[in-house]
Amino acid sequence: MVQIKDLTYTIDDRLILDDINLVINKGEKIGLVGVNGAGKSTLLKIITGINEPDKGAILSRSSIAYLEQEIKKNIDSNKYDALTIEEYLVLEKGLDLQAWEISKYMNFMNVGEKTPEDVFGSLSGGQKIKIELIAIITQQPDLLVLDEPTNFLDIPTAEWLMRYLSDYPNAVLVVSHDLRLMNRSIDRIWYLNEITHKVESFNGNYDQFLKFKERQSEWLVKALKNQEKKVNKMIETAQTLAGRKSAAEKIRSAKILNKALEQKKVLEQEKKVINTKSRKMRIEFTAERTSGLNVLTVKNLHKNFGEKQVLKDINMEITRGERVIVVGRNGIGKTTLLKILSGNLKQDGGTYKFGYNVDLGYYAQELDGLDYSDSLINNFLKDTKASELGRKRIMEILSMFLFSDERLDQKVGTLSGGEKTRLALAKLMTQNNNVLLMDEPTTYLDPKSQNILLESLNHYKGTIILVSHMPDFVDKFKPDKVLLLPEERFTFYEDKYLVRVRQE
Numbered sequence: 001m002v003q004i005k006d007l008t009y010t011i012d013d014r015l016i017l018d019d020i021n022l023v024i025n026k027g028e029k030i031g032l033v034g035v036n037g038a039g040k041s042t043l044l045k046i047i048t049g050i051n052e053p054d055k056g057a058i059l060s061r062s063s064i065a066y067l068e069q070e071i072k073k074n075i076d077s078n079k080y081d082a083l084t085i086e087e088y089l090v091l092e093k094g095l096d097l098q099a100w101e102i103s104k105y106m107n108f109m110n111v112g113e114k115t116p117e118d119v120f121g122s123l124s125g126g127q128k129i130k131i132e133l134i135a136i137i138t139q140q141p142d143l144l145v146l147d148e149p150t151n152f153l154d155i156p157t158a159e160w161l162m163r164y165l166s167d168y169p170n171a172v173l174v175v176s177h178d179l180r181l182m183n184r185s186i187d188r189i190w191y192l193n194e195i196t197h198k199v200e201s202f203n204g205n206y207d208q209f210l211k212f213k214e215r216q217s218e219w220l221v222k223a224l225k226n227q228e229k230k231v232n233k234m235i236e237t238a239q240t241l242a243g244r245k246s247a248a249e250k251i252r253s254a255k256i257l258n259k260a261l262e263q264k265k266v267l268e269q270e271k272k273v274i275n276t277k278s279r280k281m282r283i284e285f286t287a288e289r290t291s292g293l294n295v296l297t298v299k300n301l302h303k304n305f306g307e308k309q310v311l312k313d314i315n316m317e318i319t320r321g322e323r324v325i326v327v328g329r330n331g332i333g334k335t336t337l338l339k340i341l342s343g344n345l346k347q348d349g350g351t352y353k354f355g356y357n358v359d360l361g362y363y364a365q366e367l368d369g370l371d372y373s374d375s376l377i378n379n380f381l382k383d384t385k386a387s388e389l390g391r392k393r394i395m396e397i398l399s400m401f402l403f404s405d406e407r408l409d410q411k412v413g414t415l416s417g418g419e420k421t422r423l424a425l426a427k428l429m430t431q432n433n434n435v436l437l438m439d440e441p442t443t444y445l446d447p448k449s450q451n452i453l454l455e456s457l458n459h460y461k462g463t464i465i466l467v468s469h470m471p472d473f474v475d476k477f478k479p480d481k482v483l484l485l486p487e488e489r490f491t492f493y494e495d496k497y498l499v500r501v502r503q504e
């Protein structure tokens with residue numbers, strides 16, 4: 001259906017994809033995995049025709065619909081805000097949909113309280129993405145290409161989408177760090193290896209892929225050992241023959257030795273690939289000083305957007321070292337609360353007060369703190385606290401976050417989703433704060449990096465207020481307190497609330 005032929009792609013002399021050959025068969029459900037920055041989104045952009053390959057071609061006669069990874073940034077422009085949802089889908093997107101069908105999909109996707117007659121501009125960012133997804137899946141293309149579609153979805157909607165994808169009659173190619181999605185809806189895995197820049201294709205779902213990968217590396221190590229033995233034997237034989245008198249034997253010796261050395265070279269290379277481990281991000285949150293015992297007091301805080309009351313009456317008393325999780329559906333006001341507490345948004349009423357010696361750090365969900373139009377290094381130098389560290393230390397820190405020195409001048413806007421997250425985390429780490437407000441910090445991170453972040457938060461002695469939709473992450477984070485929304489109840493955390501993280 002789609003054939004990828006001899007595809008090679010480089011960016012600024014950096015090899016991203018190396019001579020890739022793949023096919024997508026009719027109705028196949030493919031999950032594309034690989035570490036942050038490996039080139040997954042890049043591959044999708046080539047398949048959908050947005051980017052041109054350096055070498056090779058995409059052969060396809062199929063209709064393709066595509067959801068890009070950082071849709072949220074692009075969708076918030078108010079170009080279509082005056083159109084109703086129905087007008088947007090039918091006139092703007094040219095879809096053959098009746099109002100009742102739109103309603104049906106809006107129900108499936110939990111855009112519940114809205115109707116197709118509501119204007120696009122009245123939707124929250126998350127709801128707009130849902131309408132965009134409806135536009136894409138209802139086109140019923142031969143191939144659906146989705147780049148991390150569940151990042152901004154609440155769990156019931158993500159689960160509905162997983163079921164939809166597994167029943168979808170045509171082909172699907174999806175990137176996701178959400179392993180549950182991978183397992184349920186996928187029958188083939190493409191693994192983009194960031195060391196070889198090749199794509200390895202495996203039959204089966206993500207769990208089967210992980211098991212296979214584990215066994216495969218064992219086999220490979222064994223096979224290489226056997227080959228090594230063979231080559232060594234050949235060299236021995238060559239040496240014995242070389243000691244003989246006859247010219248024929250000497251010639252044979254040289255031939256065998258040549259062959260052995262050739263094989264040895266290939267072997268060394270294969271060994272190098274196997275022994276090159278993926279580099280891991282390193283992160284360590286520390287506090288420069290200890291804050292007072294009372295960290296934060298919030299009293300009767302409320303916030304409206306127009307007629308919509310988002311936060312009604314928030315009350316919290318947080319003490320030093322406490323780990324607080326904020327739980328609630330999409331669009332309920334979690335980000336709004338963190339924006340207010342970080343001083344980036346004004347409340348309509350009520351007060352909040354941080355205690356003695358509090359140094360506050362904020363990780364914004366939309367990475368608002370990054371300047372997309374400037375380079376990696378300048379993003380650091382502009383930050384007063386970070387710039388005091390000096391260029392050398394900044395380079396060391398960036399290397400902990402897997403940015404090599406050649407990348408210092410790369411524009412932040414061109415970083416992959418996970419790389420942007422790593423940069424924001426790097427900046428936050430250098431501030432040595434004793435209180436962290438973190439709004440969905442795992443969104444773009446690959447599973448390994450998510451674990452590394454979790455561990456660093458678990459070692460941190462300061463106070464943390466965390467928003468997260470990931471049940472596993474929250475469970476291992478071991479919160480002390482929870483703020484439950486929309487009921488606005490602040491209480492001790494118990495395992496029973498994990499269900500709410502899962503459902504909302």
Ligand SMILES: Nc1ncnc2c1ncn2[C@@H]1O[C@H](COP(=O)(O)OP(=O)(O)OP(=O)(O)O)[C@@H](O)[C@H]1O
Pocket residue numbers: 011012016034035036037038039040041042043069410414415416417418419444446
């Ligand atoms: N215009 C550009 N200039 C320089 N480098 C770029 C540009 N566009 C992409 N890159 C780099 O290419 C690499 C691959 O990026 P890509 O977005 O495809 O990664 P990804 O696998 O989708 O990662 P993630 O899981 O974080 O989304 C990254 O290191 C990225 O920084």
Ligand SMILES: [Mg+2]
Pocket residue numbers: 040041042069147416417
């Ligand atoms: Mg990507």
